[in-house]
Amino acid sequence: MITIYGMTNSGNCYKPRLLMAKLGRPFRHVEVNSDDRGTRSKEFAAKNPNAMVPLMEFEDGRLLAESNAMLLHLGEGTRFIPQDSYERALAYQWLFFEQYSHEPYIAVRRALLTFPNRKADATPERLEATMERGNKALLVMEMRLSEASFFAGETLSVADVALYAYTHVAAEGGFDLSAYPAVTDWLGRVESDPGHVPMDWLP
Structure with missing residues (x-):
């Protein structure tokens, strides 16, 4: 079984979990x-010298970092590619x-405002x-x-899986999604797609 190392409240870590859920593939989560x-x-660090999550470990011990690389690997041969x-x-x-152009601003602003260890970096x-x-x-x-x-x-x-991860929680970073009706409608379409799970979902 694939193991995904990650943080439950991280959008980047949510991406592979969300796609695995939509694909109906079992996996193990390690926080x-x-x-x-x-x-x-x-x-x-022995598994990922870059010291970042998510990290995917396959049954044979091979490792894959970077959330979007995981999406491309998991999506190969499915409706998602x-x-x-x-x-x-x-x-x-x-x-x-x-x-x-998206994650460095929308995700980072959310982290600055909601993660205690980032508050010192939240300068005006x-x-x-x-x-x-972000806007x-x-x-x-x-x-x-x-x-x-x-x-x-x-x-x-x-x-869509990649962009959904942080867009759907953009309000936590102070972004007003009501100003973007097409984006709001798209969020609903992603959420109505079969197998959708919330960010805090774990297998």
Whole structure:
């Protein structure tokens, strides 16, 4: 059985759990928390020298880091990777967008405001910058979702799983999702897809 090391309240760690649930694949969850420096323990660093979660361990001992790499691996051969080459490229495009233009602002602002160990980093300047860039990312998403049901076409893909993870809790970072009706409607479509589970769900 696959083991996923991660934090229950992390969107990045939620991504592979959510996709595994939608695929109906069993896995084992092992809580490894950065707050108590569990990610920097000697045992965990031996598995992932980058000292970050999530981390996926396969039955044969092979390891895979980076949440979006996990989505691509788990989604291979399923409905979550588009068969059309252009739509597949779109899914990759939005995965890169999520990590470069979305997660560093929406996820980070949420962490600054809700994680006790990040409060010292929540300077007015950083909060303002993450709000500005986060809203820019939401506007880009709004424009795309005003013309398509999902990010890589008309069916849900790994791109939607990746972007859902932190968008659905963006309000915890102070973002007003009511300003983005197409994004709000899309959240509902993702949640109505079979096998959906909340962020705090564990197998």
